[in-house]
Amino acid sequence: MQPAAATEWLIAYASQSGAAQAIAEQLLPAFHQQHLQPALLPLNALQPGALSGYSRALFIVSTYGEGEAPDNGAAFWHRAHTARPDLTGLNYSLLALGDRGYADFCGFARWLGDWLDAAGATTALPRHELDRLDADVLHTWQQQVSQWTGLTLQAPASAPFQQWTLRERIQLNPDSPGPPAWLIRLLPVGDLPHWRAGDLAQVRIGSIQRTYSIASLPEDGALELIVRQVIHGDGSVGQGSGWLCCHAEAGATVAIQLRSNPGFHLPEDDRPGIFIGAGTGLAGLRGLLRQRQRLGCPDNWLLFGERCQQHDRWLAEELETWTSEGKLLLDRCFSRAGDQPEYVQHRLAAKAERLRQWVDRGASIHVCGSLAGMGNEIHRLLQELLTPEQWHGLQQQQRYRRDLY
Numbered sequence: 001m002q003p004a005a006a007t008e009w010l011i012a013y014a015s016q017s018g019a020a021q022a023i024a025e026q027l028l029p030a031f032h033q034q035h036l037q038p039a040l041l042p043l044n045a046l047q048p049g050a051l052s053g054y055s056r057a058l059f060i061v062s063t064y065g066e067g068e069a070p071d072n073g074a075a076f077w078h079r080a081h082t083a084r085p086d087l088t089g090l091n092y093s094l095l096a097l098g099d100r101g102y103a104d105f106c107g108f109a110r111w112l113g114d115w116l117d118a119a120g121a122t123t124a125l126p127r128h129e130l131d132r133l134d135a136d137v138l139h140t141w142q143q144q145v146s147q148w149t150g151l152t153l154q155a156p157a158s159a160p161f162q163q164w165t166l167r168e169r170i171q172l173n174p175d176s177p178g179p180p181a182w183l184i185r186l187l188p189v190g191d192l193p194h195w196r197a198g199d200l201a202q203v204r205i206g207s208i209q210r211t212y213s214i215a216s217l218p219e220d221g222a223l224e225l226i227v228r229q230v231i232h233g234d235g236s237v238g239q240g241s242g243w244l245c246c247h248a249e250a251g252a253t254v255a256i257q258l259r260s261n262p263g264f265h266l267p268e269d270d271r272p273g274i275f276i277g278a279g280t281g282l283a284g285l286r287g288l289l290r291q292r293q294r295l296g297c298p299d300n301w302l303l304f305g306e307r308c309q310q311h312d313r314w315l316a317e318e319l320e321t322w323t324s325e326g327k328l329l330l331d332r333c334f335s336r337a338g339d340q341p342e343y344v345q346h347r348l349a350a351k352a353e354r355l356r357q358w359v360d361r362g363a364s365i366h367v368c369g370s371l372a373g374m375g376n377e378i379h380r381l382l383q384e385l386l387t388p389e390q391w392h393g394l395q396q397q398q399r400y401r402r403d404l405y
Contacts, residue, residue: 008054008055008056009031009036009038009039009054009056009057009058010038010039010041010051010054010056010057010058011024011027011028011038011039011040011041011057011058011060012024012041012042012043012046012057012058012059012060013040013041013042013043013059013060013061013072014042014043014060014061014062014069014070014072014073014076014108014112015042015060015062015070015072015262015263016062016064016070016071016072016263016402017062017200017259017261017263017264017403018259018260018261018262018263019062019097019133020060020061020062020070020095020097021042021060021262021263022260023060023095023097023138024040024058024060025040027058027153028040030149030151030152030153031151033151033152034151039054042072042073043061043069043072043073043075043076043077044072044073044074044075044076044395044396044398046076047079048076048079048080048083048085048119049083049085051085051087051090051116051119051121052085052086052087052089052090054090055089055090055091056090056091056092056124056149057090057091057092057093058092058093058095058145059092059093059094059095059109059112059116060095060097061073061094061095061096061097061108061109061112062096062097062098062108062109063096063097063098063102063104063105063106063107063108063109064108064404065102065371065375065376065404066102066103066104066107067102067103067104067107067108067111068107068108069108070108070263071263071395071398071400071401071402072263072398073108074395075392075395075396077108077111078392078395080115081115084118084119085119086119086120087116087119087120087121088120088121088122090116090120090121090122091121091122091123091124092116092121092122092123092124093123093124093125093141093144093145093148094109094112094113094116094123094127094128095127095128095130095138095141096109096110096113096127096128096129096130097109097130097133098129098130098131099131099132100131100132105129105131106129109127109129110127113127124148125141125144125145125148126144128140128141128144159257159258159259160257161202161204161255161256161257162188162189162190162193162255162256162257162258163188163189163190163253163254163255163256164186164187164188164189164223164253164254164255164256165186165187165188165189165251165252165253165254166184166185166186166244166248166249166250166251166252166253166254167185167186167187167222167250168185168250169182169183169184169185169244169245170182170183170185171183172226172312172314172315173306173307173308173311173312173314174311175310175311176307176308176311176312177307177308177311177336178228178306178307178308178312179228179229179230179231180228180229180245181226181227181228181229181279181280181314182226182227182229182244182245183215183224183225183226183315184224184225184226184227184244184245185222185223185224186222186223186224186225186254186256187221187222187223188223189253192218192221193218193258194218195214195218195223195258195260196260196265196291197214197217197265197266197287197288197290197291198213198214198261198264198265198266198284198287198288198366198401198403199214199258199259199260199261199264199265199287200212200213200214200258200259200260200261200403201213201214201223201225201256201257201258201259202256202257202258202259203225203240203244203254203255203256204254204255204256204257205239205240205243205244205254206239208239208240209240210240210241211259211405212225212226212227212280212283213225213226213280213281213283213284213287213368213403214258214283214284214287215282215283215284215286215287216286216287216290217287217290217291217294219294220290223256224283225244225283226280226282226283226286226314227241227244227245227280228241228279228280229241229242229245229246230242261403263401263402263403264284264288264366264368264401264402264403265401266288266291266292266364267364267399270292270295270296270297270298271299271361271362271363271364271399272298272299272300272301272358272361272362272363272364273288273292273297273299273300273301273363273364273366274301274303274355274358274359274363274364274365274366275288275289275300275301275302275303275365275366275368276302276303276304276344276348276365276366276367276368276374276378277302277303277304277305277344277367277368277369277374278304278305278306278343278344278369278370278373278374279305279306279369279370279374280369281367281368281369281370281374281403281404282304282314282315282368283368284366284368284403285302285304285366285368286315286318288366289302289322289328293322293327298327299358299361299363300322300327300328300329301328301329301331301354301358301363302319302328302329302330302331303331303333303344303347303348303351304330304331304332304333304344305332305333305334305335305342305343305344305347305374306332306333306334306335307334307335307336308334308336308337309332309334309337312334313332331344331347331351333346333347343374343377344374344378345374345377345378345381348378348381348385349381349385352385355385355386356385356386356387356390359386359390359393359394360390362399363399364399364400364401365382365394365399365400365401366401366402366403367379367400367401367402367403367404368402368403368404369404369405370404370405371404371405375402375404379402382394382400
């Protein structure tokens with residue numbers, strides 16, 4: 001089969017944690033070997049009608065939470081769900097990334113496939129759905145894409161697991177009414193690898209793998225995580241958090257794979273930054289704030305929620321030092337604060353005017369923590385507090401970035 005002409009090809013992705021984007025980018029060498037230059041774009045960069053300008057497309061699409069579009073696909077969905085362009089000249093393949101732990105498995109990708117079909121596009125290959133990046137399904141899809149395109153696709157490379165040693169752990173919330181939370185500090189066996197603020201650590205303990213937001217920078221000399229100890233109803237502890245927080249002794253080793261998370265990285269400039277989180281979501285935000293402090297970026301605003309004011313002032317010395325030096329605007333909220341319990345979304349609503357002013361100044365917003373609770377509430381609240389122009393500007397300009405679990 002002869003490869004299609006360069007102007008015919010589109011590779012489009014919608015990616016939250018970076019996995020779909022990485023798969024899309026790893027397709028390029030096969031095209032370049034045949035002197036082809038396909039358009040490689042996030043869905044948000046496309047107008048629905050512009051798809052008619054391509055005859056062949058590869059869509060690599062994640063689903064976020066319970067059937068949502070990833071942030072770099074949400075603006076496309078907003079434009080597309082009422083649009084009906086004529087796509088009868090488009091042949092496409094759709095690779096869907098998801099997690100069967102969620103009720104609407106691959107929900108956004110299925111919506112996209114139905115929308116493409118309704119617009120007259122032709123499915124060149126059956127849709128492939130990856131549960132947690134199932135390597136066998138991915139390999140099958142690659143083989144079929146190779147047969148369809150006439151290109152030789154290489155298996156995507158992934159960062160190796162490396163051995164790290166437990167250096168120390170510090171409890172962040174002694175005597176808190178909530179489960180213990182720990183700052184875990186790990187040192188590499190060998191050279192310290194590189195990562196960026198906002199990246200993730202896949203930790204493998206026995207047969208269990210858990211993903212944690214990284215709370216430190218390579219310049220700190222160690223990998224730091226913030227881990228909440230899981231305690232089951234019978235008093236037993238979770239396997240992963242139990243090992244990290246309780247059982248492992250200093251010097252014990254653990255396998256970790258560092259994962260890029262480009263959708264949560266900082267912007268390249270020093271625009272104002274709004275950082276919103278609760279609980280262990282402080283980990284990802286701390287990494288970003290440390291990077292901004294290192295670069296001397298002004299206008300940092302952190303809204304952080306936990307349980308008890310007396311016992312849950314996590315990383316107080318560090319955060320309050322930045323505050324006293326005028327480098328951080330800090331709003332702490334406590335859900336068990338006597339007669340005035342407050343969640344982070346309540347504080348954000350009370351500071352709505354400041355929020356709108358910062359967004360008008362070009363601020364980016366990073367949200368880290370639980371999707372089901374805080375994350376969904378903040379998402380809804382931002383749409384309520386901001387004007388439609390502000391909200392769509394955040395999405396279109398990739399100034400709204402989330403790391404939710």
